[in-house]
Amino acid sequence: MNDWLPDIPVWQAPTGSIAGVELCAAVSRAGGIGSMGMTWEAEEEGARKIEAVRRITDKPFMCNFALAFAPKCLDNVLNAGAPIVCFSWGDAAPYAKRVKNADAILGVQVTNVDGMKRAADIGAEFVICQSVEAGGHVQSTTSMDTLLPKILDAAGDIPVIAAGGVSTGTRIAELIRLGAAGVMCGTRFVASVESLAHAEYKRRLVEAEAEDAALTMCFQDGWQGAPHRVLRNSTMETWEAYGSPSVGNRPGEGDKLAVNGHGEPILRYEDTAPRVGMEGEIEAMCCYAGMGVGNIQSILPASEILLQLWKEALETSN
Ligand SMILES: Cc1cc2nc3c(=O)[nH]c(=O)nc-3n(C[C@H](O)[C@H](O)[C@H](O)COP(=O)(O)O)c2cc1C
Known part of the structure; x- marks a missing residue:
């Protein structure tokens, strides 16, 4: 069967x-x-x-x-x-x-x-x-x-x-x-x-420990209301320092972080993971990772x- x-x-x-x-x-x-x-x-x-x-x-x-x-x-x-x-x-x-x-x-x-x-x-x-x-x-x-x-x-x-x-x-x-x-x-x-992950995203996975993989609501744009586990990064640290504000009130909202292979912008708080062909502030993007990352x-x-x-x-x- x-x-x-x-x-x-x-x-x-x-x-x-x-x-x-x-x-x-x-x-x-x-x-x-x-x-x-x-x-x-x-x-x-x-x-x-x-x-x-x-x-x-x-x-x-x-x-x-x-x-x-x-x-x-x-x-x-x-x-x-x-x-x-x-x-x-x-x-x-x-x-x-x-x-x-x-x-x-x-x-x-x-x-x-x-x-x-x-x-x-x-x-x-x-x-x-x-x-x-x-x-x-x-x-x-x-x-x-x-x-x-x-x-x-x-x-x-x-x-x-x-x-x-x-x-x-x-x-x-x-x-x-x-x-x-x-x-x-x-x-x-x-x-x-x-994998089609950006080289910097892969490098960050190798460097990370389990405690760097945080469950958050930070990267909501593209899929609202769904918790996600990602590597802690500058976008998340700043958002938390401002008290984890809701959509519309987040620090740096609308910042262009990167462009994809077609030259289209990726904005701060987007749920898009960094892929090959993207260029820009890869570190600040949504780098998904589970708690096994430390291994x-x-x-x-x-x-x-x-x-x-x-x-x-x-x-x-x-
Ligand atoms: C980069 C990334 C993208 C994911 N996208 C999806 C998805 O499109 N659909 C889905 O059902 N799960 C998705 N997941 C969750 C996985 O299916 C799976 O549950 C998870 O990766 C298992 O945990 P691990 O990453 O610790 O191994 C995604 C996970 C990661 C890391």
Whole structure:
């Protein structure tokens, strides 16, 4: 029934625009599951990316839609043959049938027992248990060690993939021992050769400690009201020094921090992560990071990261 699960139970998290074709394909080709964020993708672009991954590997990979936004390229992605589709941040029920009719595997990100039950009701074939240690937008309010046993209890036979602050083989072994069918790592793969993160963002991840990865409401522009975990930086320190004011009253609001590859401005407080091709004050931008960031010592090819993590996990278990 779960014969589609990967040889290596390590998934690369959908990390928005940072995880493109090369990163996704590299992880899947090496035996894990790679993924791409499709939430903000234009319709034809979603299909183009599926086809591009397929040209590199025939292994399964995942596409994510954060349902705080309409999943505008869902049909294109399904028609192009996306093997696994996962929804986060919203009610997946209206889309479940479309995924199943396309013979794709349906996954849902859950952060509490009610969410787990709803995912089971709509026929989710796996769930992602996201905990509060996660980097990026954080749907969860609960630590992994508290949340995972509850989700596992409610999941029954549905495989549970644990996401949030996972960046060592030792932690992977622990979570699998608890009963997770796999783990999902986001920040660890942002600091990979293939990720589309800006070189300075990757360098800051390598230098950071766990306490530098703060949960905040600072970078709200683009996605209002969603907590996110990022590296502390000058924008955040100044905003906090002013008492964390609301939108419209923030220091330096409207400052142009950088430009993207098309010369379009990135403003202070935007939720856009620094990508290759951007130029400007990268440090002051929204650099997402989970609490496992302190264990990241180097920027390596994604396949090496995957194989090293899994080797370390196996050594810990033996
Ligand atoms: C740069 C970045 C972007 C992310 N974008 C998304 C996204 O588009 N959709 C989503 O469901 N989760 C997103 N996440 C959260 C991840 O799916 C995952 O839950 C998280 O990375 C796990 O924690 P970790 O970073 O500590 O490994 C993002 C995370 C990061 C670091």
